[in-house]
Amino acid sequence: MSLQGRLRELGLPEVLQLLAANRKSGVLLLESARVARCAAVHVQQGSVVNATAWNADAAPVTLPARTADDAEAVEAVLHEVLLWRDGTFRFALADERVPVSAPVRIPIEPFLMDAAQRAAIWTRIQDRVPHARVVPALADLQPQQLPLLRLAPAQWEIFTRVDGQRDLVQLAASMGRSLMDVAEQVYDLIGVGMLTVHEGPVARRPAADVTDEDSLFDPAASGVTAPAEFPRRRVAPWAATPVASQAVEPSLSQGEAPSRPARVDAAALCRLGDEAARRGDFAGAMTHWNEALRVPEPFADAPRVREALALTTQLHALLHP
Numbered sequence: 001m002s003l004q005g006r007l008r009e010l011g012l013p014e015v016l017q018l019l020a021a022n023r024k025s026g027v028l029l030l031e032s033a034r035v036a037r038c039a040a041v042h043v044q045q046g047s048v049v050n051a052t053a054w055n056a057d058a059a060p061v062t063l064p065a066r067t068a069d070d071a072e073a074v075e076a077v078l079h080e081v082l083l084w085r086d087g088t089f090r091f092a093l094a095d096e097r098v099p100v101s102a103p104v105r106i107p108i109e110p111f112l113m114d115a116a117q118r119a120a121i122w123t124r125i126q127d128r129v130p131h132a133r134v135v136p137a138l139a140d141l142q143p144q145q146l147p148l149l150r151l152a153p154a155q156w157e158i159f160t161r162v163d164g165q166r167d168l169v170q171l172a173a174s175m176g177r178s179l180m181d182v183a184e185q186v187y188d189l190i191g192v193g194m195l196t197v198h199e200g201p202v203a204r205r206p207a208a209d210v211t212d213e214d215s216l217f218d219p220a221a222s223g224v225t226a227p228a229e230f231p232r233r234r235v236a237p238w239a240a241t242p243v244a245s246q247a248v249e250p251s252l253s254q255g256e257a258p259s260r261p262a263r264v265d266a267a268a269l270c271r272l273g274d275e276a277a278r279r280g281d282f283a284g285a286m287t288h289w290n291e292a293l294r295v296p297e298p299f300a301d302a303p304r305v306r307e308a309l310a311l312t313t314q315l316h317a318l319l320h321p
Helices: 012-021 068-081 109-127 152-163 168-175 179-191 266-278 282-294 302-319
Strands: 003-006 027-033 037-044 048-057 086-094 134-138 195-198
Touching: 003 012, 012 027, 012 048, 012 086, 012 109, 012 168, 037 068, 048 068, 048 109, 068 109, 068 179, 134 168, 134 179, 152 168, 152 179, 168 179, 179 195, 266 302, 282 302
Parallel strands: none
Antiparallel strands: 003 086, 027 037, 027 086, 037 048, 134 195
16 A cells, blocks of 8 residues: 655545555654654554654654553654644555554544544634644733733643743643643733744755655655664754843832942852842842843853743732732
C-alpha cells in the first residue's frame, strides 16, 4: 500500500482511517514546515502502537520503546500532529507477516472521535490561539493600562509559569496539565489583556534551500529517514525569535532617591532590587532592576531580571490600581 501526499489535500484523520480500515502495519512519517516539526507514527494492524515528534532543527530520534504506562504520551503526540493543516506525509509499509505484540495499542476510530471534540475547542479559540506550538508571553502593557481583575488559581499558575520561551505543549508538560486546559486558560488570559502569543522558532532557510510547499516530501531523499525508514540527523539553520520585553520604569516620589553603589555595577543593583522586592517595595525593586538593565556591560542575570520586572510591574499595578 503506497500512501504519500500533502496534508492540505488529504488530512491526517483520513490517512489514519485508511490505515485502520485496511489494518495496515508500518510507520507514518510526517513533516510540517509551518510549525517546524516532524513526527513518526507506528501503526500495527490498524492501531497506533507508538508515536514520537521532534523539532525540525533537532536531531530526529527513533521510535522509543514504550510500556503500558506510555499510552498518554503516544496520544499527546497524535493530538499534536492532528492539528497540522499543512505538511507532507509518507507511509512506510512494514512486514505484516511477523506478529508483534505492543504494550500500547490505541484504536484509531475511537481516538479520532475524541480528537474531533478537541478540534471543536480549537475552532473556538483559534482566533487567539491558532495551534499548540505558539508561545505565550506577558503582554507589554504600562501599569496604568492593566485591568483590575480576579484570576482563578489555575490562571495564576499559568500566568506565573509563562516565560516567553516555552510553547503550549512544553508549558502544559511542565505543569502536568492537559494541553487543552492550558490552551483555554491562555485564551482567556489573552482576552483580558494579560498575555499575548507569538510563533515559536521557525525555519529560516536560505532562499536556495527553501522547499516548495507544493512539492512532495520525500523523507529518504531529504535526509529525514535512514534506509531502514527511521529518522536520522537533519541539520538546518534556524533562528530563534526574541521574546522578552522591558517593563515600564515606575517614577519615584519627589525628593526620593534610590540608594545605589558609587560605581555602577549591575550585580549590585540586582541585589538591591531583590532586597527591595523581599521587603514588598515593588517600586524600589523595579527602579534598581531597570538601572541594572541600563548598564552597558552585559551580565548573566539579565534574563531573570527582565522576567522579574515584567511580573513585578503587573503585580504592582494590580495591588495599586
